Amino acid sequence: MRILVIGGDGYLGWPTAMHFSARGHDVAVFDSGVKRRWEAQLGVRPLAPIASLHERVATWKAVSGKAIQSYSGDVGDARDIRATLRDFRPDTLIHYGEQPSAPFSMIDAAHAIETQANNVLGTLQLAFAMRDLTPDAHLIKLGTMGEYGTPNIDIEEGYLEIEHNGRRDRVAFPKNPGSFYHLSKVHDSNNLILATRLWGLRVTDLNQGVVYGTDTDETGLAPELATSFHYDGWFGTVINRFVAQAVAGQPLTVYGEGGQKRAFLNIRDTLQCVEIAARNPAAPGEVRVFNQFTECFSVADIADRVTAAGSALGMAISRQTVPNPRVESAQHYYNPKNSALLALGLAPRLLTEDVLQGMLAWAARYAKRIDPRVIQPTVDWRRGGGRSRGDRAENRAEDRAEDRAAGLASAGAR
Numbered sequence: 001m002r003i004l005v006i007g008g009d010g011y012l013g014w015p016t017a018m019h020f021s022a023r024g025h026d027v028a029v030f031d032s033g034v035k036r037r038w039e040a041q042l043g044v045r046p047l048a049p050i051a052s053l054h055e056r057v058a059t060w061k062a063v064s065g066k067a068i069q070s071y072s073g074d075v076g077d078a079r080d081i082r083a084t085l086r087d088f089r090p091d092t093l094i095h096y097g098e099q100p101s102a103p104f105s106m107i108d109a110a111h112a113i114e115t116q117a118n119n120v121l122g123t124l125q126l127a128f129a130m131r132d133l134t135p136d137a138h139l140i141k142l143g144t145m146g147e148y149g150t151p152n153i154d155i156e157e158g159y160l161e162i163e164h165n166g167r168r169d170r171v172a173f174p175k176n177p178g179s180f181y182h183l184s185k186v187h188d189s190n191n192l193i194l195a196t197r198l199w200g201l202r203v204t205d206l207n208q209g210v211v212y213g214t215d216t217d218e219t220g221l222a223p224e225l226a227t228s229f230h231y232d233g234w235f236g237t238v239i240n241r242f243v244a245q246a247v248a249g250q251p252l253t254v255y256g257e258g259g260q261k262r263a264f265l266n267i268r269d270t271l272q273c274v275e276i277a278a279r280n281p282a283a284p285g286e287v288r289v290f291n292q293f294t295e296c297f298s299v300a301d302i303a304d305r306v307t308a309a310g311s312a313l314g315m316a317i318s319r320q321t322v323p324n325p326r327v328e329s330a331q332h333y334y335n336p337k338n339s340a341l342l343a344l345g346l347a348p349r350l351l352t353e354d355v356l357q358g359m360l361a362w363a364a365r366y367a368k369r370i371d372p373r374v375i376q377p378t379v380d381w382r383r384g385g386g387r388s389r390g391d392r393a394e395n396r397a398e399d400r401a402e403d404r405a406a407g408l409a410s411a412g413a414r
């Protein structure tokens with residue numbers, strides 16, 4: 001396959017690019033670098049030092065002997081994305097190129113608008129570019145389980161068969177997301193449903209759960225190939241945050257009672273799922289939806305598991321009840337389906353004590369880089385706010401100096 005990974009510099013995009021390259025596919029990454037700018041604005045950085053995209057690609061070549069082409073551009077810019085499609089001619093596009101954080105989107109109007117403009121208009125620009133330049137290619141679009149919210153009925157995979165006043169139809173499953181970020185993905189899904197009906201595109205919309213994990217087969221091959229694991233209150237997802245909090249000796253930040261349930265998967269299973277989707281493309285004119293997760297947990301369950309895994313290693317882990325900064329149900333029904341990817345061969349890697357201990361050991365190597373000032377949530381869903389230390393130039397200078405000490409030439413670019 002000729003695979004273009006849009007957002008190929010991110011937590012999932014970079015490991016995805018290496019995964020397919022290692023398996024002999026022709027891979028290119030396309031990225032605007034905006035995620036690194038958002039990190040710098042907020043004064044946060046990934047737990048492990050991260051090389052520049054240029055260094056990542058060069059190291060991958062040296063380690064694997066395989067080339068990943070790199071395009072610098074914004075998916076929302078017609079010239080950038082069209083020039084890339086003309087030049088690379090992908091048959092598979094994997095689109096991760098979106099602002100991924102719910103808290104970021106809830107800071108204030110500017111951040112909500114930036115999130116929706118970046119995500120919704122970028123995907124719309126891509127749909128038109130595909131119509132004109134690569135109409136037979138397969139688009140694998142990363143959506144989110146958060147599109148559905150937490151309805152009081154079972155969550156089907158994208159569509160719902162309903163009977164109404166004696167007539168039956170298959171409709172898009174009702175969406176009730178909880179942040180302007182999650183809502184941006186709903187808008188994407190709707191735009192892609194229309195584009196596909198009009199132009200016969202092939203689309204797989206992956207409604208992915210909360211991803212956790214520190215590494216993949218490829219990220220561990222050299223320090224420059226590490227992925228951007230976040231633990232901060234903006235970009236860190238809950239399991240990754242709890243693991244980092246545990247190794248930093250900080251209490252686990254359970255929001256509210258911890259009764260809220262979500263769907264989860266390991267970063268290695270993200271790669272497996274995306275590969276399954278790529279190998280089994282959607283038909284022309286089809287928006288196929290897969291619910292991409294392997295297990296459901298409540299936040300309190302996760303805190304228990306991280307505590308048990310750490311205690312077995314001799315760590316003393318405490319817990320803090322943080323008044324929930326989000327507007328979400330504390331206790332609710334949650335029963336999403338995920339049979340489609342399993343039927344196509346997904347072999348889940350579950351959240352076992354071994355997996356958590358592997359994450360704790362990895363995070364402990366970088367524990368000195370954990371900044372306790374960015375752990376507490378600062379964005380309140382009702383009042384917004386929370387731009388934290390990132391606005392202060394001296395903190396960014398401090399981060400850059402540390403990155404330079406870690407030997408990363410890219411440090412100046414952050």
Ligand code: USQ
Pocket residue numbers: 100101102103143144145146147182208209210211235236237238239241253254255256258260262263299326328
């Ligand atoms: N939570 C805590 N403590 C924390 C962080 C989070 O209790 O320190 C709770 C939240 O209140 C929420 C749950 O954990 O109920 C999940 O929060 P999260 O920040 O891990 O995940 P979320 O905001 O839903 O977003 C993440 C990714 C996003 C992806 C989504 C998948 O950032 O890109 O789309 O997971 S899903 O949640 O299935 O929509």
